[in-house]
Every structure is written in structure tokens, then in C-alpha cells.
């Protein structure tokens with residue numbers, strides 16, 4: 001096993017407040033970061049905000065504030081997601097920070113020195129009120145696709161990146177690293193895009209001032225995507241380098257939405273290869289959410305606010321739903337009905353019940369004291385084997401970034417635990433004093449099954465998992481438990497006295 005794991009989210013534009021799409025990427029990355037910590041790896045998890053460029057500039061102008069003022073206000077909404085959603089990022093990067101200026105300019109200088117960046121001219125259709133360039137293809141009946149006003153052909157000096165020289169190196173990189181782009185279907189898209197030929201990329205603007213100046217030519221600001229992508233190395237200490245950079249770079253995986261895969265899988269590795277920095281090891285593109293069957297948009301008024309979700313359903317339920325409802329990598333639909341249904345049936349009924357019925361019986365038959373495993377029989381050996389299978393299945397799924405598959409494996413164990421209770425019928429055993437030892441073995445087995453379910457669920461439902469962990473008399477923070485030891489059957493302490501119930505996943509009225 002690799003000793004380290006570096007995972008990132010995209011950095012979010014501060015032109016608007018966070019919505020479900022942002023929360024989704026961050027939650028998925030968090031579950032992965034938490035899981036890898038529980039594997040005993042040294043993890044670095046980075047998120048942050050993308051504060052430069054036209055989008056943010058425009059939004060600031062509309063609101064009558066400076067871009068920096070807008071960024072300073074909106075960034076708090078993104079930073080607030082960390083406590084609200086129980087995110088465990090190790091750092092939060094803002095592209096307006098000094099450390100980032102140094103990083104972007106250094107990377108730029110390296111490619112300039114290599115001859116991969118040259119001064120040319122950018123030509124396009126310019127819309128003056130929108131301060132934007134458009135290509136022929138983007139125009140709407142010859143007009144600006146945003147404000148519908150006429151555009152004019154304009155030319156401005158621009159630095160270009162020799163992306164055309166990187167077609168072969170990129171294709172080689174994809175070939176040598178088959179897992180670089182995931183899921184597989186996305187990989188094929190990117191490979192055929194690159195195989196189709198690459199044009200050089202305009203990397204600077206003189207028509208915009210809100211950005212990082214080109215080193216040595218401050219009339220230009222650097223293209224926002226070049227600036228934004230570089231955050232991933234700034235966050236671990238580029239350009240100074242040092243222990244953090246050496247430990248964590250190249251990143252293991254950048255989690256991104258499917259719409260921004262090309263930037264990450266084509267431009268970013270090319271920029272790095274040119275500057276002599278190792279490209280990341282992986283990029284994973286997830287799908288998009290619609291809301292109640294419709295595209296999410298401000299004009300439809302159906303934007304899902306993560307803060308509202310947490311206030312209504314709690315962080316665990318929201319996290320669980322997003323990661324369970326659709327396979328990670330495909331599109332999905334968000335609906336309150338589906339969310340409530342999953343909370344009630346999978347969290348409250350299946351999982352909450354497994355724990356509470358076992359704690360209840362332990363209280364009733366053993367005054368809450370965990371009995372010894374005494375004499376495990378065939379059914380107990382089967383439960384233990386099932387738990388071991390599930391631990392392996394979860395690991396395989398998490399390594400493949402198949403979060404939904406990890407969750408469904410955990411729920412198989414939850415269901416197997418409930419079935420075991422039904423078939424061993426402790427309430428019947430309790431009637432016969434001669435079967436007390438057997439009753440003890442059964443209760444130990446079901447509580448131990450619950451303990452392993454709790455352990456495995458901790459990356460997904462961290463708050464409830466901690467409560468359940470404590471209810472089971474386990475010490476310390478579940479997030480600090482290491483799977484290879486804590487996942488071994490028999491971790492539940494015999495003789496410990498447990499509570500008779502735990503508040504875990506409250507049911508929601510439909």
C-alpha cells in the first residue's frame with residue numbers, strides 16, 4: 001500500500017454561493033479522504049476557491065463591489081461548508097493569496113524558459129458590455145450569446161501555450177497510466193479528443209485586470225484556468241517545495257465534475273510536463289445532478305442549498321443520499337422524496353434498528369453488559385466471514401472510487417445482521433435459562449456486526465458513526481480507528497456496559 005494519499009476538489013468560483021454540485025464533489029472527496037486515513041495512510045485533502053477571471057469580475061461589477069470584496073464575502077460561504085458538512089480538508093486555498101501568485105508565476109516562467117509559451121495575438125468576437133471574447137461557434141445568430149448584443153472582431157496580444165507540441169506526450173502519458181482518467185468511458189472521450197489534434201492555447205489577456213500578472217509583462221493577466229489548475233501544487237508548497245510537496249505531489253486524484261474534465265486531463269498535465277513537474281496520478285469525473293427531474297438553475301428557482309439540506313435533514317443523511325443514490329461517475333436526480341425514503345428505510349430502519357434492537361436486548365437480558373462470545377456456531381462463523389468479505393469489498397470499491405458500491409456492501413452487512421437476529425430469535429432464547437450462553441453468543445455476534453458496520457460507515461456518516469461507536473463502548477474517535485486492526489472480528493469489549501439505545505438517524509415524516 002502507498003503510504004500517502006493526496007486528494008483535491010475543484011476550486012469553486014466565488015461569483016455565486018455554493019449549491020448541491022459543490023457540496024457533492026466536496027462530500028465525495030471527504031469520504032475518500034476519511035477512508036484513506038482509516039487505512040493508515042498519510043492524507044492531504046485540499047479544497048478552495050477560484051477567485052480570478054472574467055466570471056468573478058463580471059459578477060462583482062453587477063453587484064457594484066470590487067472583485068476582491070466579492071471574493072472575501074463569498075469565500076466564507078464555501079469555507080462554512082467544512083463545519084456544516086463535516087468536511088476534513090487539511091487546507092483551503094484561495095487563488096488571491098500571495099503563495100498562489102508566486103506559484104503560478106513560477107510555473108509560467110518555467111514554460112516560458114523552455115519555449116513552450118510565446119507571444120502571439122488572440123483574435124475573436126468581442127462583446128464590449130460583457131467584456132468577453134466568443135468564438136464563431138459560440139455566437140448566437142451572430143450576436144453575443146450572453147446579452148444578445150452585436151459583437152466586433154478584435155485582436156489583442158496574448159501569450160500562447162504550445163499545446164500542439166503535447167499531443168504525443170499526452171497520449172503516451174494516458175497509455176502508460178491506464179487509470180489516469182476515470183471512469184473508463186470518460187477516458188475514451190479524452191483520448192479521442194487529444195488524438196484529434198490540439199491547438200495552441202491562449203494563456204493571457206490584456207483586456208482584463210483581475211488576475212495574476214504575466215511575469216515581466218504586467219499588461220497581461222494569466223488565463224484563469226492556468227491560474228486555477230495551479231492551485232493543486234500551490235496547496236502542497238510549490239514553488240518552494242519542501243517536505244509536504246515531496247510527500248504528496250503528484251496528487252493521487254483530482255475529483256472534478258464531468259464538465260471540467262478536459263481542463264484537468266488535457267491542459268493540466270501538459271502545463272506540468274512542460275514545466276518539468278510530474279502530472280497527477282489520476283482524475284475522476286463525476287456526473288451532474290438535476291433537481292426533481294429538471295436542470296438546476298437560478299431562473300427556475302430550484303437551486304439546492306447545502307446549508308438548508310443540513311438544517312433540515314442533518315449532515316449524515318445529506319452525505320449518505322448523495323453518495324448512495326447514484327453510481328459515482330454518472331448523472332443523477334435529486335428529489336426530497338427519494339432522500340426521505342432513503343433516510344427512513346436505509347438509515348433509520350436498517351442501520352438504526354440493527355443497533356438499537358441489539359442494545360435494547362442487551363439491556364433487557366444482560367443489564368447492558370457485553371457477554372462473552374462463548375461458543376460460536378455455524379451461523380456465527382458465517383457472520384464473521386460475511387463481515388470479512390464486506391471489509392474486502394468496501395476496500396476494492398473505495399480503491400476504484402465506486403462509493404455507491406462501498407455503501408451497498410456495507411448495507412449488505414447491515415441487512416445480514418438484521419437477518420441473523422431474526423433467525424436466531426434472541427427473545428425465544430431468553431425464555432430458556434439453559435440457553436443463556438447461546439443468548440450471550442448471539443448478542444455478542446450481532447453487536448460485533450454492528451460495530452463493523454459503524455466502523456465502515458464512518459467515512460460516509462461521520463456524526464452518527466461517532467455516536468454509535470460510543471454507544472458500543474468503543475474508545476476514541478472512530479475516524480482515528482485503523483481498519484486493519486479495528487476491522488478484525490472480536491473488537492467489541494466483553495464486560496463493557498453499554499447504553500440501552502442511541503440516537504442515530506431520526507425518522508423523517510413523509
Ligand code: ME8
Pocket residue numbers: 009010011012013020021022024025050228229230231256257258259260287288289290296
Ligand atoms: O468550474 N451537479 O468552478 P464552479 C454536479 N472554478 N456537479 C455540479 C453541478 C451539478 N448540477 N453544477 C456544478 C469551476 N457542478 C472552476 C474549477 S478547478 C481548477 C476550477 C460542479 O464553481 C462542476 O462540475 O463552476 C464543477 O466540478 C464544480 O461544481 C465547480 O464548479
